[in-house]
Amino acid sequence: MELLQRFLKGEKPAIARVITKIENGTDPKLLEDIFPHTGNAYYIGITGPPGAGKSSLVNAMVPKLLENNKKVGIIAVDPTSPFSGGALLGDRIRMNDLALNENVFIRSMATRGSLGGLASKTKDVALVLDAAGFDYVLIETVGVGQVELDIAQVCDTTVVTLVPESGDAIQAMKAGILEVADILVVNKGDRTGADRLIMEMKFAFELRVHNSDWHYPILKTTAIENIGIDELVSTIKSHKEYLEKSGKLETERKNKLVIRVNELIEEKIKTHLHEYVIDQKQLKKMIDKAYERKITPHYIIDEIAKKIF
Amino acid sequence: MELLQRFLKGEKPAIARVITKIENGTDPKLLEDIFPHTGNAYYIGITGPPGAGKSSLVNAMVPKLLENNKKVGIIAVDPTSPFSGGALLGDRIRMNDLALNENVFIRSMATRGSLGGLASKTKDVALVLDAAGFDYVLIETVGVGQVELDIAQVCDTTVVTLVPESGDAIQAMKAGILEVADILVVNKGDRTGADRLIMEMKFAFELRVHNSDWHYPILKTTAIENIGIDELVSTIKSHKEYLEKSGKLETERKNKLVIRVNELIEEKIKTHLHEYVIDQKQLKKMIDKAYERKITPHYIIDEIAKKIF
Numbered sequence: 001m002e003l004l005q006r007f008l009k010g011e012k013p014a015i016a017r018v019i020t021k022i023e024n025g026t027d028p029k030l031l032e033d034i035f036p037h038t039g040n041a042y043y044i045g046i047t048g049p050p051g052a053g054k055s056s057l058v059n060a061m062v063p064k065l066l067e068n069n070k071k072v073g074i075i076a077v078d079p080t081s082p083f084s085g086g087a088l089l090g091d092r093i094r095m096n097d098l099a100l101n102e103n104v105f106i107r108s109m110a111t112r113g114s115l116g117g118l119a120s121k122t123k124d125v126a127l128v129l130d131a132a133g134f135d136y137v138l139i140e141t142v143g144v145g146q147v148e149l150d151i152a153q154v155c156d157t158t159v160v161t162l163v164p165e166s167g168d169a170i171q172a173m174k175a176g177i178l179e180v181a182d183i184l185v186v187n188k189g190d191r192t193g194a195d196r197l198i199m200e201m202k203f204a205f206e207l208r209v210h211n212s213d214w215h216y217p218i219l220k221t222t223a224i225e226n227i228g229i230d231e232l233v234s235t236i237k238s239h240k241e242y243l244e245k246s247g248k249l250e251t252e253r254k255n256k257l258v259i260r261v262n263e264l265i266e267e268k269i270k271t272h273l274h275e276y277v278i279d280q281k282q283l284k285k286m287i288d289k290a291y292e293r294k295i296t297p298h299y300i301i302d303e304i305a306k307k308i309f
Numbered sequence: 310m311e312l313l314q315r316f317l318k319g320e321k322p323a324i325a326r327v328i329t330k331i332e333n334g335t336d337p338k339l340l341e342d343i344f345p346h347t348g349n350a351y352y353i354g355i356t357g358p359p360g361a362g363k364s365s366l367v368n369a370m371v372p373k374l375l376e377n378n379k380k381v382g383i384i385a386v387d388p389t390s391p392f393s394g395g396a397l398l399g400d401r402i403r404m405n406d407l408a409l410n411e412n413v414f415i416r417s418m419a420t421r422g423s424l425g426g427l428a429s430k431t432k433d434v435a436l437v438l439d440a441a442g443f444d445y446v447l448i449e450t451v452g453v454g455q456v457e458l459d460i461a462q463v464c465d466t467t468v469v470t471l472v473p474e475s476g477d478a479i480q481a482m483k484a485g486i487l488e489v490a491d492i493l494v495v496n497k498g499d500r501t502g503a504d505r506l507i508m509e510m511k512f513a514f515e516l517r518v519h520n521s522d523w524h525y526p527i528l529k530t531t532a533i534e535n536i537g538i539d540e541l542v543s544t545i546k547s548h549k550e551y552l553e554k555s556g557k558l559e560t561e562r563k564n565k566l567v568i569r570v571n572e573l574i575e576e577k578i579k580t581h582l583h584e585y586v587i588d589q590k591q592l593k594k595m596i597d598k599a600y601e602r603k604i605t606p607h608y609i610i611d612e613i614a615k616k617i618f
Contacts, residue, residue, distance in 0.1 A: 031605075031607065032605045032607045035602065035605040035607075036602045038602070039600075039602055143454060145452060145454030145455060146454060146455050147454065250600070253600065254596055254597070254600050257596050257599055257600060257606065258592065258596050260606060261592070261595075261596065261599075261606050261609050261610060261613075262583075262587075264606060264607075265582065265587075265610050265614065266575075266578075266579055266582070268610055268614055269578055269582065269614075270575055272614075273574065273575070273578065274571075278574075283567065283570070284567075286570075287563055287566050287567050287570065288563070290566055290570075291559070291562065291563050291566060293344065293345045293347070293348055296340075296341045296344040296345070297566065297569060297570050298340065298341045298573075299341075300570050301570060301573050301574050301577055304574050305574065305577055
């Protein structure tokens with residue numbers, strides 16, 4: 001297959017076409033053809049609330065990651081990111097410089113109205129970039145919701161970014177996003193309150209340090225001035241080394257595969273259910289009865305379940 | 310059953326106990342016993358980004374909704390809400406006044422680390438308050454993510470709240486939350502930028518007005534000073550009337566039942582799948598092979614699917 005060959009050589013137009021096919025689900029076999037070529041990239045997640053400067057961070061990190069002839073693939077699942085075309089002019093110009101680099105590939109994922117399958121699609125696109133030969137796959141997401149938690153779950157290293165003035169630290173904690181963070185970055189570190197936020201976050205991280213060999217570093221950066229970026233990239237590399245040496249990279253990647261297989265089987269069953277099992281006309285009749293409170297939704301569910309099992 | 314009788318009389322301790330049982334899933338039949346008593350409450354969703362003053366809005370709205378001897382049940386799915394114990398002292402004192410009113414019942418839903426099943430549980434708790442005889446069920450959620458979209462989907466009227474200085478308007482639009490809004494509120498309307506935000510939002514709403522008889526109002530409030538609250542409550546009541554007179558309340562509630570039944574059957578199948586169908590030992594062996602790229606996840610999924618269908 002010609003497309004696959006060009007794709008495996010790392011040709012950008014071929015990569016873009018493969019991703020589009022995967023996103024649209026037009027070629028179900030494609031992901032299967034690609035899968036044997038995956039497993040070599042290192043997955044880095046960058047997440048945090050809007051305005052935390054995630055894109056500036058990615059912008060500053062990429063040149064460091066490209067050193068020693070490495071290749072970096074970027075997936076932007078952030079509607080405010082310049083990488084997905086949603087930010088200010090200045091940001092977009094910087095991003096364009098990056099996009100022209102032959103060792104960089106940038107792909108933005110549509111977010112509007114597609115929250116449901118977004119995390120799943122993003123995971124598939126990450127596999128595509130992995131197979132295409134990128135050494136690092138960077139996934140930038142915005143927010144502290146379920147999509148971010150789902151995506152963090154495929155990343156080897158997850159970096160959570162906060163800023164001093166955002167009241168989102170508590171939000172992030174409550175939503176469980178700090179629990180998936182391997183590294184915490186307080187960006188815009190020159191602003192008032194940065195050191196206080198770091199203190200607060202140390203407290204939040206303390207419990208985890210006791211249960212792990214990894215020390216959960218909290219770093220201060222000012223991405224837009226390139227301050228703290230060297231340390232961030234070397235900390236990510238330290239985390240990678242830690243995972244490799246401790247054997248955790250293998251066990252965690254296997255766990256991630258288990259979770260992914262379970263997700264995919266659920267998706268498959270869902271589709272099968274709606275296409276073959278549930279008689280929509282009969283369902284409509286039962287819904288009318290339930291609306292009148294003559295039967296309960298649980299009765300309907302039992303009737304449908306009987307047909308399946 | 311004594312508990313159910315006390316519950317149906319509207320006794321607060323009985324309501325609290327029923328909710329706890331539903332949340333913990335300890336009495337699967339309970340929701341079935343309750344369901345025939347539902348369908349009388351009007352469901353109002355209040356959502357928006359953190360700091361939009363949703364709780365102040367709820368606080369100001371409730372006394373209006375209580376007029377003519379009505380009863381109001383409040384579900385707080387917002388970790389920053391004083392209703393769920395997450396806000397400043399002043400807010401909490403106001404909330405306590407409300408909680409002491411015999412026609413008001415307040416329940417907060419745990420959010421930490423439970424994002425997955427949160428929307429589903431919230432829908433069940435809303436049914437409980439409905440059956441307990443509350444005329445209005447208010448659901449306060451925070452953010453613009455999937456959980457908010459899911460919960461909005463059970464509400465008859467969804468109010469989306471924004472504030473002038475938040476950059477979240479674009480976020481809200483991109484995440485699709487504006488598409489589920491029946492009424493848009495620009496709170497803290499006395500601040501700079503309120504009128505500009507209203508102008509921007511009018512533009513975003515315009516398309517929908519063309520496709521609907523409902524005019525999608527955009528209101529300005531200053532909840533903390535009780536400004537604009539009368540208009541908000543009467544607009545909610547207008548929306549209710551509009552839905553009733555046009556017959557949309559019935560068709561939309563039936564659609565919502567269809568969606569809910571589909572969700573519940575998916576949940577049931579998921580549980581069944583993990584408990585009975587998937588042999589975890591065999592799965593582990595296959596995952597090891599997939600990790601070594603000898604087989605693909607799709608092969609595993611096909612093997613599992615064969616057993617089910």
